[in-house]
Amino acid sequence: MIGFILFFAWLGFGGDYIWALSSTHHPFPWLGILLTVVAVVTAWYAYKTGPEKVLWATGAHELTDPQTDAERQVVNVVEEMAIAAGVPRPRIWIVPDDDPNAFATGHDPMDSHIAVTQGLLKICNRDELQAVIGHELGHVKNLDVRLMTTLAALVGAVLLVRDGMGRVMGRGRLGRDSGRRAKDAGPLVAILLALWVISWLIAPLVTQLLALAVSRRREYLADDMSAQFTRNPLALASALEKIESAAAPTESIKRGAAHLCICDPLGRRLTNKEGWLADTLATHPPMAMRISRLKGMGYAQLKKEGGSSTSFAPA
Amino acid sequence: MWVLLILIVVVGLWVVSAYNGLISLKNQTVNAFKQIDVQLKRRHDLIPNLVNAVKGAMDFEKSTLEAVIQARNQAVKVNASGPEGIKQISQAENALSGALSRLLVTVERYPDLKATGNISQLQEELTSTENRIAFARQLYNDTATQYNTKQQQFPTTLVAGLAHAEKTDLWEIEDQAERAVPQVDLSSR
Numbered sequence: 001m002i003g004f005i006l007f008f009a010w011l012g013f014g015g016d017y018i019w020a021l022s023s024t025h026h027p028f029p030w031l032g033i034l035l036t037v038v039a040v041v042t043a044w045y046a047y048k049t050g051p052e053k054v055l056w057a058t059g060a061h062e063l064t065d066p067q068t069d070a071e072r073q074v075v076n077v078v079e080e081m082a083i084a085a086g087v088p089r090p091r092i093w094i095v096p097d098d099d100p101n102a103f104a105t106g107h108d109p110m111d112s113h114i115a116v117t118q119g120l121l122k123i124c125n126r127d128e129l130q131a132v133i134g135h136e137l138g139h140v141k142n143l144d145v146r147l148m149t150t151l152a153a154l155v156g157a158v159l160l161v162r163d164g165m166g167r168v169m170g171r172g173r174l175g176r177d178s179g180r181r182a183k184d185a186g187p188l189v190a191i192l193l194a195l196w197v198i199s200w201l202i203a204p205l206v207t208q209l210l211a212l213a214v215s216r217r218r219e220y221l222a223d224d225m226s227a228q229f230t231r232n233p234l235a236l237a238s239a240l241e242k243i244e245s246a247a248a249p250t251e252s253i254k255r256g257a258a259h260l261c262i263c264d265p266l267g268r269r270l271t272n273k274e275g276w277l278a279d280t281l282a283t284h285p286p287m288a289m290r291i292s293r294l295k296g297m298g299y300a301q302l303k304k305e306g307g308s309s310t311s312f313a314p315a
Numbered sequence: 316m317w318v319l320l321i322l323i324v325v326v327g328l329w330v331v332s333a334y335n336g337l338i339s340l341k342n343q344t345v346n347a348f349k350q351i352d353v354q355l356k357r358r359h360d361l362i363p364n365l366v367n368a369v370k371g372a373m374d375f376e377k378s379t380l381e382a383v384i385q386a387r388n389q390a391v392k393v394n395a396s397g398p399e400g401i402k403q404i405s406q407a408e409n410a411l412s413g414a415l416s417r418l419l420v421t422v423e424r425y426p427d428l429k430a431t432g433n434i435s436q437l438q439e440e441l442t443s444t445e446n447r448i449a450f451a452r453q454l455y456n457d458t459a460t461q462y463n464t465k466q467q468q469f470p471t472t473l474v475a476g477l478a479h480a481e482k483t484d485l486w487e488i489e490d491q492a493e494r495a496v497p498q499v500d501l502s503s504r
Binding site for chain 1: 343347350354435436439440442443446447450451453454458
């Protein structure tokens with residue numbers, strides 16, 4: 001968040017500085033101030049309204065008065081897992097979608113939301129549902145929800161600002177003249193200018209890559225937390241297998257919220273590949289790797305007789 | 316001179332942070348124990364409902380029901396003694412767990428019974444309650460282990476006395492009682 005604001009300040013004030021060096025009639029750093037204000041406002045707005053936006057975008061409705069057996073079971077399972085995690089019970093939302101998926105959002109453990117699709121309730125048994133909810137509560141307890149919900153909003157904001165500024169600069173004289181002037185003013189300005197232009201070009205890319213890197217590491221951590229809460233990593237492994245085999249894209253979950261979900265809702269093939277490109281660009285680690293990790297944990301636990309041991313330290 | 320001063324400040328800061336860490340773990344342990352209590356109360360309140368629901372349909376399983384009621388009353392009585400009696404409480408609750416799981420398996424064996432009215436709903440409630448207790452216990456044991464380890468480890472052990480940190484008992488699980496195979500009496504059928 002702070003990095004995001006500083007980055008925008010550099011984009012703004014850097015531009016002003018270069019402009020000031022290369023021309024004489026530009027006393028006031030309006031660009032820098034404007035952009036910093038924009039960054040602060042977007043960041044604050046993203047933080048405040050993120051969870052509502054995400055939930056609203058998926059068309060979820062809150063489960064306050066459970067009627068059917070399945071609904072009662074979700075409420076019970078969430079309450080059980082909240083006890084295991086030692087956090088207050090999050091609010092529960094149902095997404096009307098037949099594809100199995102789940103995500104968590106919110107600001108902190110005191111104010112968090114967990115959403116599951118109807119498809120998930122249909123295909124998972126009690127243990128598997130428990131494991132999936134454990135994974136989501138792992139995100140809540142690690143404060144991933146705040147980070148990731150805010151990132152979801154910021155990625156959108158950066159793209160928007162970049163497009164807007166690109167249009168302004170294309171029309172203005174800065175784009176045409178400053179290169180020549182910079183050369184007159186000396187190599188320092190030229191280097192600064194080059195750096196500045198490059199920053200502009202890669203701004204959206206950097207924000208997005210950041211979101212992805214954070215997201216992938218957090219998935220593994222949340223898998224571990226789920227295993228720690230339920231003491232049953234094999235249940236999560238089998239839930240992930242079920243979710244994966246129902247590979248249809250989750251239509252009601254949009255691109256911006258993809259990294260919040262338990263598995264990539266877009267059904268992208270990238271998620272299933274390993275290697276450098278997938279490592280850099282996918283929102284989730286390869287499913288096969290997550291499953292084999294969990295199975296490894298499960299068998300190690302079975303070996304240690306009974307499985308009631310407290311062998312899972314949080315990673 | 317300066318080196319000495321810096322050393323004192325560093326050590327002082329460490330003492331403060333270690334002390335605070337221990338106190339915070341201590342309170343977390345107490346809180347985790349309270350959570351078990353809350354869930355046990357829930358179980359005690361649920362059992363009369365359950366027994367009433369199956370009573371009519373289960374005249375032939377009187378002894379199983381009696382065992383549950385008795386274990387419940389015993390647990391309620393012991394529970395009033397507070398955290399000091401953790402060993403007794405866990406014993407009474409383990410007995411109740413055993414009686415309850417026998418009842419659950421018994422209900423499972425009579426499909427007719429399962430189909431009637433709100434038995435399946437009660438069953439879900441009971442499963443959930445048992446899970447809640449198990450998870451609350453797990454959280455308590457995890458937190459207490461962390462607390463015990465922290466106060467025994469080398470540098471922190473020096474301030475353990477200052478923070479009045481004492482080793483807390485874990486909530487033992489008696490596998491024998493919980494996993495006892497239920498005896499279903501089919502003779503009176």
